[in-house]
Structures are given as structure tokens and as C-alpha cells.
Amino acid sequence: MRFTAEHPVGQQGCAPQLYQGDGLARFARATEDAGFGALAFTEHPAPSLKWLERGGHASLDPLAALAFCAAATTRLRLLTYLLVLPYRNPLLLAKTIATVDQLSGGRLTIGAGSGYLRSEFGALGVEFEERGALLDEALDVLRELWTGESYVGEGRHFTARGQVSVPGPVQLPHPPVWLGGNGRNARRRVARTAQGWAPLLIGDEAAATTRTAALKSPAELKDAVDELREMLADAGRDPATVDVQVQSRQSDFPGKPGGSLEEHRHHVGELAEAGVTWFVVRTSGADVGAACDALAAYGRDVINAG
Incomplete structure (x- = not known):
């Protein structure tokens, strides 16, 4: 099992210092020093005030933030969690991805999804009902753009007549892609084209909000x-080469009062038995020191506990 630290910018009351230069660099270095395998940023470039007031969250641009964190670290993988591919022209997206992968020395992982906030699609000028088709289109472009001398393709909203994207990423043919979504269609996409699956362990209410299927327990997961492993085998792919990353209620650390470290370790063990290879951890955002202390504690008590 490896572990991803999600930056606390999305938490209510996150201290501004955590998403400013010095504090963000300190958080990234603390994540690496604690033994985490990856640092993650989510994205919501244009959420509505209504969504924020009903429990939504702030965000940084994930690729820009990860490029900054690349300069503050040396080993940590850099994860977009999740990047909404339909929001962008896929060739512009490919350029940004390649740039971050170059600057980080090949440490970027593209956590991607189709998105779920209808109002955000409208604000960005993207048809909400096209999101699945646009996701598939972007995945095809990212896979094909760097494999030939030039790219020719007719997309829903673009025409490429021999376009190139140079320099390309360090990781070829492209950085690994992990797809979010709990449903069977998400697993089919992973089996067809991705290197990882990133579901959420959530109940019916949260699943309805994020427009996905509920996964309520490690047994269901x-x-x-x-x-997914059967789908991969049917597609002629080795299931052992595809990662599974999960976020659950136990991702918050320290957890709610009354929860114990032993219960948390047991939960992580259950997930490992279910086939999970990465677990997401979310620390306090009260201040930079508290966040870094929580990272160090998790490294000591869970990641490196033996």
C-alpha cells in the first residue's frame, strides 16, 4: 500500500499560508519526508457560490500547483485528483501536462474524470451532456499525440491537421492516467485505456451529489x-499493472474524536485485502505547522509503522 496526501486547500477554514508559496513548499516537503508516495490537488475552476455554500470547496489550479511542488521536492509523485478533462481543449491540456512532467522529471500522474457540476460546465462554455464523449476524446488525444511525428484528428470542437506537441512528457507514451468514478462505465474505461482507477468509498447521498454509484464498504469495493480485474484480463492486460486508489471517511487524519489509530490501520488493511494499492489521506488545514505535524505523525504511525 502507498499513500497520497491531498492538499487541505479544499477544507473549510484552510489557512491561507498553506496555499501560498512558503507554506505550500513546506507542506510538499513534509509530505515527501513523511514517506507519502504522492501529493494531490483537486480542481474546480469556476464553481458556483451556491455549491460552495452547500459544502463545496476551494481549489488551486492543480497543474500549476503541482508544478510549484515539483520544485520543492525530488521523489514525490504529483497527482491531479481529479482533473476534469472535458473542461479543456485536449491539445492545450497535453502541452500543460508535458510541461509539468518535464519540470518534475517524470513524476506526474493524471487523475482524471468527466466532472459533475452542471453550472461549472455552463460557466466554462462546455456542454454538460457531452462530458463523457469529451473525456473519451481527450484520453485518445493524450494517448496518440506523442506516439507519432504529428497528430491528425477531427474532434468535437477542434481540428488537428498535423499538429505537434514538443517537447513531450518524460514518461512515454504519456504519464499514467488514473480515472475516477465508481460505476461500471468508469471501470470499462480503465480496462480500455488507463493505468489506474480512483473510486470513492461513499454512500448514496454523496454518490448522488457527485453523479456516480455508491460504494459503501470494503466488501463492495x-x-x-x-x-475490473476480469475486464483487464479480457482486454489482454495484466491486472497487476493497474493501480487502485481509494478515498474514504477514514481518509481524514487525525480522525473524528473517538476514533482510534488501531481502527484506522484495520481499515487500511481491509482496503489492501480488497485490492487497493493507494490510499488518500487528508490532514488538518488549520495552519501550516498542524498540517505538517499530521503528515509526520501519519508517516510514523501508519506508513512506516511496519
Whole structure:
């Protein structure tokens, strides 16, 4: 099992210092020093005030933030969690991805999804009902753009007549892609084209909000992972080469009062038995020191506990 630290910018009351230069660099270095495998940023470039007031969250631009963190670290993988591919022209997106992968020395992982906030699609001028098709289109472009001398393609909203994207990424043919979404269609996409699956362990209410299927327990998750492995085998792919990253209620650390470290370790063990290879951890955002102390504690008590 490896571990991803999600930056706390999305938490209510996150201290501004955590998403400013010195504090962000300190958080990134603390993540690496604690033994985490990756640092993640989510994205919501144009959410509505209504969504924010009903429990939504702030965000940085994930690729820009990860480029900054690349300069403050040497080993840590850099994860977009999740990048909404339909929001962008895929060739512009490819250029940004390649740039971050170059600047980080090949440490970028593209956590990607189709998005779920209808108002955000409208604000960005993207048809909400096209999001699935645009996701597939972007995945095709990212896979094909760097494999030939030039790219020719007719997209829904672009025409490429021999375009190039140079320099390309360090990781070829492209950085690994992990797809979010709990449903069977997400697993089918992973089996067809991706290197990882990033579901959420959530109940019915949260699933309805994020327009995905509920996965309520490690047992249900295991069934889904087993199905994914069958899909991968049917596609002629080795299931062992595809990662599974999960976020759950236990991702918040320290947890709610009354929860114990032993319960948390047991939960992580259950996920590992279900086939999970990465677990997401979210620390306090009260201030830079508290966040870094929580990272160090998690490294000591969970990641490196033996």
C-alpha cells in the first residue's frame, strides 16, 4: 500500500499560508519526508457560490500547483485528483501536462474524470451532456499525440491537421492516467485505456451529489475491483499493472474524536485485502505547522509503522 496526501486547500477554514508559496513548499516537503508516495490537488475552476455554500470547496489550479511542488521536492509523485478533462481543449491540456512532467522529471500522474457540476460546465462554455464523449476524446488525444511525428484528428470542437506537441512528457507514451468514478462505465474505461482507477468509498447521498454509484464498504469495493480485474484480463492486460486508489471517511487524519489509530490501520488493511494499492489521506488545514505535524505523525504511525 502507498499513500497520497491531498492538499487541505479544499477544507473549510484552510489557512491561507498553506496555499501560498512558503507554506505550500513546506507542506510538499513534509509530505515527501513523511514517506507519502504522492501529493494531490483537486480542481474546480469556476464553481458556483451556491455549491460552495452547500459544502463545496476551494481549489488551486492543480497543474500549476503541482508544478510549484515539483520544485520543492525530488521523489514525490504529483497527482491531479481529479482533473476534469472535458473542461479543456485536449491539445492545450497535453502541452500543460508535458510541461509539468518535464519540470518534475517524470513524476506526474493524471487523475482524471468527466466532472459533475452542471453550472461549472455552463460557466466554462462546455456542454454538460457531452462530458463523457469529451473525456473519451481527450484520453485518445493524450494517448496518440506523442506516439507519432504529428497528430491528425477531427474532434468535437477542434481540428488537428498535423499538429505537434514538443517537447513531450518524460514518461512515454504519456504519464499514467488514473480515472475516477465508481460505476461500471468508469471501470470499462480503465480496462480500455488507463493505468489506474480512483473510486470513492461513499454512500448514496454523496454518490448522488457527485453523479456516480455508491460504494459503501470494503466488501463492495472488493467486488468492483474483482470485476475490473476480469475486464483487464479480457482486454489482454495484466491486472497487476493497474493501480487502485481509494478515498474514504477514514481518509481524514487525525480522525473524528473517538476514533482510534488501531481502527484506522484495520481499515487500511481491509482496503489492501480488497485490492487497493493507494490510499488518500487528508490532514488538518488549520495552519501550516498542524498540517505538517499530521503528515509526520501519519508517516510514523501508519506508513512506516511496519
